Amino acid sequence: MLYDMSMQNPYRYTLDNKRYQTFNYYLKTLYQKKVAKVILDLDFTCPNRDGSKGFGGCIYCSARGSGDTSAIFDGDIVRQYEKNLEVMHAKWPAALTIPYFQSFSNTYGPLSKIKKYVESLIYRDEVVELSIATRADCLDDEVIRYLDEMCDIKPIWLELGLQTSNDKTAAFINRCHTFAEFKKTMERLNKTKIKTCIHIIDGLPYETYDDMLKTIEDLNNFDYDAIKIHMLEILKGTRLAEIYEKDPFSILSRDAYIDIVTKQLALIKEDIIVERLTADPIKNDLIAPMWLLNKTTILNDIDKLMVKKDLWQGKYHESADLLP
Ligand code: SF4
Known part of the structure; x- marks a missing residue:
């Protein structure tokens, strides 16, 4: 059966047939220019890796600390940024940027180090915003x-x-x-100007539909600005794979x-x-589910x-x- 995607869209934060607010819509309406994230891999770790809270990290996490880049940090954040910027500008000349400290927990370290990294990029003309991935217990x-x-x-x-509001799954x-x-940190962040993007994972081992919807309902109790929803990936070399x-x-x-x-979006x-509604796993790293490799069709089918x-x-x- 075909669906008429041109039918009137009741959702207002969109310029096309999307029935949810994409990051692209946010950037386009705010800056009227191409804006892209420049991914950076810095020298942080996580408290559940280094023994302060646990060892081994989250069971699904790759050696790259959930990063998309295989770049090895050589101690010079500006050099890494400019290298990645050059690649980005070859695709979109004059695009504005959001440097994204992606891998590991990028506030798990001394303030002097966090300051050094933030201030080496935030004043650049093409940088419009800055994004820092971390954990609620590292702030x-x-x-x-x-x-x-x-x-x-x-x-x-x-x-x-x-990832989930269910403590049993989290353990x-x-x-x-x-x-x-997480709740305590969100309450502190809600009193600041800092924007928050929450990452959750669907399909975690032994979670039910109700658990996944409950995570969204629990999040509805906070002010937050953005969300990334991922399907669980089983990657080679992880404890989850074992x-x-x-x-x-x-x-x-x-x-x-x-x-x-679709139900989570409605809530x-x-x-x-x-x-994000689906990630981009590297084919050779992925054990399951293989259907994740076709991101575009997943997004189309959600629409x-x-x-x-x-x-x-x-x-x-x-x-x-x-909710039906
Ligand atoms: S907190 Fe993030 S980077 Fe650290 S182990 Fe877990 S998924 Fe990996």
Whole structure:
């Protein structure tokens, strides 16, 4: 059956047929120019890797610390940024940028180091915003105060991995922090100018549909600005891969993932930016699910299902009990 994608779109934060607010829409309407993230891999680690809270990191995390780049940090952030900028400008000359400190927990270190990295990039003309990936338990008052002050120069985002609000699952995946800790940090961040993007993962081992919807409902209790939703990836060389090989747990099918994402979008507040609905795993690293390799068709099928079910972002934000 074909769906009429040109039918009137009831969702307002869009310039096309999308029924959720894409990051592209946010950037386009704000800057009227191409803006792209420049991914950086710096010399941080995580408290669940170095023994301060645990060892080995999250069970699904790759050796690259959930980064997309295989670049090795040589101690010079500007050199790494300019190298990546050159590649980006070959594709989009004159594009504006958002440097993104992606791998590991980039506020897990002394303030002097965080300051050095932030201030070596934030004043550049082409940089419009700055984005820092970290964990909710790696943000002390001093760091929050500093980043809040720097928001007067340019907007700063903190990308916070939550993955699930279910503490039992969080313990299974070795997050080494609880939802209560995340909540406390969000309450502190909600009093600042810092923007927040929350990362969650669908299809975590033994999670039910209800668990995945509950994570979104729990997030609805905070102010946050953006969300990234990922499907769980089983990557070679991870502890998750070992667990899966010994005792293959059930993995969400492509259809189930698309269905749950449309429901999650319907529960999210309508003006939140949806930065990602699926990741881009490297084929050779991926054990399962292989359907993740075709990102474009997944996104298209999410759009189609939202039209078919007459859903849009925020439709059931105030009335979760009515969600079909
Ligand atoms: S907190 Fe992030 S970078 Fe650190 S181990 Fe977990 S997924 Fe990897």
